[in-house]
Amino acid sequence: xxEQHSGPPGYYLLTIWATFFPWSILLPLAIGLAIRYRQxxxxxxxxxxxxxxxxxxxxxxxxxxxxxxxxxxPLAFLTADALVRCLHGQHQDLKSKFFIRGIGxxxxxxxxxxxxxxxxxxxxRPQPSAAMLAVSIxxxxxxxxxxxxxxxxxxxxxxxxxxxxMMLLVAVIYx
Numbered sequence: 001x002x003e004q005h006s007g008p009p010g011y012y013l014l015t016i017w018a019t020f021f022p023w024s025i026l027l028p029l030a031i032g033l034a035i036r037y038r039q040x041x042x043x044x045x046x047x048x049x050x051x052x053x054x055x056x057x058x059x060x061x062x063x064x065x066x067x068x069x070x071x072x073x074p075l076a077f078l079t080a081d082a083l084v085r086c087l088h089g090q091h092q093d094l095k096s097k098f099f100i101r102g103i104g105x106x107x108x109x110x111x112x113x114x115x116x117x118x119x120x121x122x123x124x125r126p127q128p129s130a131a132m133l134a135v136s137i138x139x140x141x142x143x144x145x146x147x148x149x150x151x152x153x154x155x156x157x158x159x160x161x162x163x164x165x166m167m168l169l170v171a172v173i174y175x
C-alpha cells in the first residue's frame with residue numbers, strides 16, 4: 001500500500017464489531033439465518049452483496065474501515081430480517097441464555113467505554129467533567145436498558161432501546 005494503510009487478513013472481520021455497532025451483536029444471528037434462508041431471493045442478494053465485497057476487499061492490500069461501508073446496507077437488511085424473524089417467533093435465538101450472556105457482556109463493554117474518558121484525568125487537565133459525566137450516565141443507562149429488556153425476553157423493546165439509545169448517546173457525545 002502506497003500510503004501505509006495495510007491491515008492483516010481478516011481486517012474487516014475485526015473492524016465490523018466496532019463499525020457496525022450496536023447492531024454487531026446481532027451479526028452472528030443475521031449471517032446464520034441468512035445462510036439458512038438463502039433460498040429467498042432478497043436474502044440471497046443481500047448475502048451476496050455482503051460476502052462479495054468482503055472477499056474482494058480482503059484481497060486488496062490497502063485496507064481502511066470505511067471501504068466496507070457500502071456493504072452495510074445489505075448487512076442492515078439481513079440484521080433486520082433476523083430480528084423480524086425472531087419477533088415473529090420463527091426463532092428463539094434472541095431469548096436464549098447464550099444471547100442473554102452475550103448482551104450482558106456487550107452491556108459491560110458499553111458501560112466501560114462510556115467510563116473511559118475519566119482515564120484522561122490522569123494525563124490531561126482540565127477536563128470537561130460535566131460532558132464526561134453526561135456521556136457516562138447516558139452510556140450506563142443505555143447499556144442497562146438494553147440488557148434489562150433482553151433479559152426480560154422483550155426483544156422488540158430491547159431492539160428499540162438499542163437504536164434509540166445509540167442515537168441519544170451519539171447526540172450527547174457530539175453535543
